[in-house]
Amino acid sequence: MADILLIEPDRILTRIYCAYLRERGHIVTAAFGAQAAVQELDMHKPDVVVLEMQLAGHNGIEFLYELRSYPDWQDIPVVLHTMVLLESLKLSADLLRAMGVTQYLYKPATLLHHLEEVVNEVVVPRNSYNARGLVKPRLVEHTDALRPAQT
């Protein structure tokens, strides 16, 4: 079970993803834009952020820079779940990885169950702690993670 912050500008898709993921036991908080997402993060730290790059107002890149500017949010993994093809993003895999993006999913080609599988893969198990008793993120750090996943 994961605590997910879903940043998705389309309300119909938000409803669909929330219904699917909640039915499977996940906690899902939805934000329609970058600003709303930051406000949600201020109130509650999720296990993972699922992010659409194409947002109204501030875009996904700006949100990522904002997210990584706060020490408390450094370890939150981000799954890019976007309508933008990876090739069109014009961002290197290294830069995306440096911004904490652990997986890229091309939204039109990603089935619901596959989104859930990816979320489960990147989320830190709730009973997983390092020596100091803090949750240590288990990041998927390989190049393939930043290619459109096969569905």
Add this chain to the structure above:
Amino acid sequence: MSAFEYAPQERLLRALAEQLKLPLVQIARQSELGPASQPVLSSIGYTADMAIRLIDSYLLSVQVQGQAVFDLEPVSVASMLQDVAHQLSPLAADYRLDLQLSLGGSYAPVMANRYSLESAYTMLGYAMIEAQASNERRQLVLLGAHRRAGGVVAGVFAEHEGLTADIFRRARALYGHARQPMTAAASSAGAGIFVADTLLHAMNAPLRVAHHHKMAGLAATLLPSQQLQII
């Protein structure tokens, strides 16, 4: 080619194409929320997914037309056609067609843009499956490859009559002008064929009418990489 070099109608069409992806994604994902026991919902999902692929392939074809340089890589024709068959299988089942692979041996890798090549053959297969569906008896669609002098001929073939080189040549001139550019072979606009043709043409491998195991279809001649053959 930058966005500002497109004619106004082309820009509008590109914007429309991008916009159409959203409702199609909504339809496809909503279909997944229903019970798995309802095959009609799966069918809705496949249909929407294939339409999204058509739009993406169209946008890619517009993009490659303006590119002087293509990113090329060694591509296994067999592997690519297998992936295409995997993607088209649900659609073929929906249309009650038999989809088969006919590879006839192994081939040296060809230098191509993998994503464009796979998009082209997926769209070609989509259009050919749709074209066959108008026949009453169960039809066979073949993803086939065979060797010819100078290259690997890979294409989509079917058990239908009516597709000739002359008809295809005329269709190339008519698409975008006529609602049915290939009436003898297909009832629809057959856009997938022309999207595939554009993508393959950008890789110097335009479509042409070809035959495979006595079945007619559309295929491209892909050139194996000479350098990779030496290795």
